Amino acid sequence: MTMALRLFHKADDRLPDDALMQKVCRADDDRAFAELYRRHARRLMGFFFRQTDADEDLASDLLQDAFMHVWTARRKFVGTGFRTWLFTISYNLLRSHYRQAEYRRLYEQQTAPTLPTHTEADIDENLDRKAFDTALRRHLQTLPPEARLLFSLRFEEELTVPQIAEVTGLPEGTVKSRLHTLTQTLRQKLIPS
Numbered sequence: 001m002t003m004a005l006r007l008f009h010k011a012d013d014r015l016p017d018d019a020l021m022q023k024v025c026r027a028d029d030d031r032a033f034a035e036l037y038r039r040h041a042r043r044l045m046g047f048f049f050r051q052t053d054a055d056e057d058l059a060s061d062l063l064q065d066a067f068m069h070v071w072t073a074r075r076k077f078v079g080t081g082f083r084t085w086l087f088t089i090s091y092n093l094l095r096s097h098y099r100q101a102e103y104r105r106l107y108e109q110q111t112a113p114t115l116p117t118h119t120e121a122d123i124d125e126n127l128d129r130k131a132f133d134t135a136l137r138r139h140l141q142t143l144p145p146e147a148r149l150l151f152s153l154r155f156e157e158e159l160t161v162p163q164i165a166e167v168t169g170l171p172e173g174t175v176k177s178r179l180h181t182l183t184q185t186l187r188q189k190l191i192p193s
Contacts, residue, residue, distance in 0.1 A: 024071075040083070044066060048094070084159070136190060139190065
């Protein structure tokens, strides 16, 4: 690699996400796109992994779909908030996945006998951190997919309420209300009376 190319590549390393995405939009710059992928793929993979019940193959497929959508929809990027735009795309991919999974579940339910459900064990008063995390994950899995997504966007991905509102298309007040209800529900389940 020549010195000029190394310097050019290093310059991309220092550009903010929005500037890189502008390069992708204007010039189909695959180096800028690769840098965006390098910066965000690992975290987004973790997001998908948590939302798909640790299904690594599905999470990997969703990750690739998200970045394929970023590339194909690059001309629709408005110029600010690349991370929020990326999570909006990811959120919509997950919603689509959940709808398809629900259709499959309903079909399987109609064609196969149902299995008995198991009750969850009561939470011990003196939970250590690992037990608490396990209990939290278990309770999150009993929530509707939309509630799990809100939890993940706020507490795992650390998006702000305005960013979550932008990602989900919900008013900020609705996001605040749903997050409050969610935290109250989890508190009731996780904190012994």
